[in-house]
Amino acid sequence: MKRWVYVLFCCLGAESALAQDTQNYFDDPFLQVTAGVANCPVPQPPGMTQAELPAAAHVRSQHGGSCFRAGRCRLPDSYLYDKEIIPRVKIYLTQDDRYANTSIWAQGERRLVTLMGCVQSEQQSQEIERSVNLIDDVMGVINYLMVGTQATPKYKVITPKP
Numbered sequence: 001m002k003r004w005v006y007v008l009f010c011c012l013g014a015e016s017a018l019a020q021d022t023q024n025y026f027d028d029p030f031l032q033v034t035a036g037v038a039n040c041p042v043p044q045p046p047g048m049t050q051a052e053l054p055a056a057a058h059v060r061s062q063h064g065g066s067c068f069r070a071g072r073c074r075l076p077d078s079y080l081y082d083k084e085i086i087p088r089v090k091i092y093l094t095q096d097d098r099y100a101n102t103s104i105w106a107q108g109e110r111r112l113v114t115l116m117g118c119v120q121s122e123q124q125s126q127e128i129e130r131s132v133n134l135i136d137d138v139m140g141v142i143n144y145l146m147v148g149t150q151a152t153p154k155y156k157v158i159t160p161k162p
Contacts, residue, residue, distance in 0.1 A: 021049075022048050024046050025053055025056075026046075026056075028046040028079075028082060028107065029085075029087070029107065029108045030043075030086070030106070030107045030108075031086050031087065031090050031105065033090045033093050033117075034102045035103050037101065037117070040118035041118075041149070043105045043153070043156065043157060044158050045107075046109070060110075064079045065078075078110045081108075083108070085111065085135065085138055086107070088136070092132070092135055093132070096131070098124070098127070099124070102117065102145075104116070104117040104119070106132075111138060111140070112139055112141070114141075114142040115129065115132065115141060115143050116145065116153070116154075117145055117146075118145070118146055118147075118149050119145045125146075125147065126143075129141045
């Protein structure tokens with residue numbers, strides 16, 4: 001087993017080293033929610049290489065169905081919620097004028113909402129996290145929002161191609 005993991009790790013590392021293009025094979029939702037901060041580092045959209053796809057598919061099949069089997073989801077796969085949740089995040093946050101001075105991107109995966117981008121204060125970041133957590137079907141929020149634009153983002157950013 002250890003040998004197989006090592007081989008897989010080496011292959012995936014070699015694939016990454018070649019800077020292969022990634023694709024959003026599972027069509028995970030990713031939206032820019034607000035755009036009120038200039039020069040906010042733009043998050044890298046979800047994606048993976050074709051070599052990473054089989055391992056990701058296995059993990060997703062295990063995680064996606066466990067929610068339903070445990071009786072915590074009404075749909076048979078927790079990933080089925082994401083395409084509804086992320087547009088609702090955008091509607092919810094854009095209807096609140098307190099967040100017009102932010103630049104936020106939201107990504108959904110397994111009823112978890114990842115928030116990335118720039119806000120004006122730590123308090124505003126916490127308010128946004130609490131607000132998104134109240135949206136129906138959201139299981140949790142991963143808050144990668146940063147105050148201002150000068151900090152190092154906690155998320156991968158788009159890098160210009162040479």
